[in-house]
Amino acid sequence: MQVSVGKSTLELVQGDITQQDTEAIVNAANSSLLGGGGVDGAIHRAGGPQILEECRKIGGCPPGEARITSGGGLKAKYVIHTVGPIYRGGRRGEAGILASAYRSSLELASQRGIRSVAFPSISTGAYGYPIELAAPIALQTAMDYLQAHSEIEMVRFVLFGSSAYEAYEKALKGLLQSESAG
Numbered sequence: 001m002q003v004s005v006g007k008s009t010l011e012l013v014q015g016d017i018t019q020q021d022t023e024a025i026v027n028a029a030n031s032s033l034l035g036g037g038g039v040d041g042a043i044h045r046a047g048g049p050q051i052l053e054e055c056r057k058i059g060g061c062p063p064g065e066a067r068i069t070s071g072g073g074l075k076a077k078y079v080i081h082t083v084g085p086i087y088r089g090g091r092r093g094e095a096g097i098l099a100s101a102y103r104s105s106l107e108l109a110s111q112r113g114i115r116s117v118a119f120p121s122i123s124t125g126a127y128g129y130p131i132e133l134a135a136p137i138a139l140q141t142a143m144d145y146l147q148a149h150s151e152i153e154m155v156r157f158v159l160f161g162s163s164a165y166e167a168y169e170k171a172l173k174g175l176l177q178s179e180s181a182g
């Protein structure tokens with residue numbers, strides 16, 4: 001599914017984040033930036049040791065912030081590493097931290113002149129954020145950013161499996177409907 005947001009494009013695809021040809025892909029990292037499972041493990045496996053080497057020098061990243069490295073052997077030139085919240089019931093600021101992880105990643109892309117960014121569904125794996133709650137936050141944050149920042153031409157959400165894709169599709173349709181209802 002693809003929609004226009006201001007002068008930019010937001011799209012949802014089902015697939016593997018490591019295979020994307022956007023200028024940057026985003027990693028769902030942890031605060032150490034020293035690797036892990038899920039998206040993080042897949043990116044380091046596919047991109048090779050150079051990414052981890054650069055992460056070591058950076059020395060970590062608090063939840064809701066983002067850091068950037070090269071893409072190593074990936075098609076993407078850059079990896080933006082961001083840290084989402086660990087979900088603990090929803091009353092510990094998780095939504096704000098999740099939105100901040102997306103916003104910080106996009107701000108870093110803008111600063112570096114990156115025009116296309118692919119995101120995974122941050123926090124909805126090992127960090128336990130229910131995808132039905134995370135998807136509207138992810139999408140609204142990206143749409144708000146694109147409305148104000150046409151220098152980012154394309155944001156792609158890469159969803160792993162059909163149920164994740166369907167959750168994002170449902171959330172996007174919901175947001176578009178509530179927008180057109182004013």
Ligand code: AR6
Nearest residue numbers: 016017028030036037038039040122123124125126127160
């Ligand atoms: N491409 C796209 N999406 C994927 C891929 C892939 N190759 N692999 C998994 N997903 P997770 P988190 C989906 O656990 O919840 C790591 O150990 C997955 O189905 O990768 O933010 C880090 O080091 C899920 O929907 O990230 C941290 O310790 C989503 O990506 C911790 O996990 C995110 O799952 C971060 O947890």
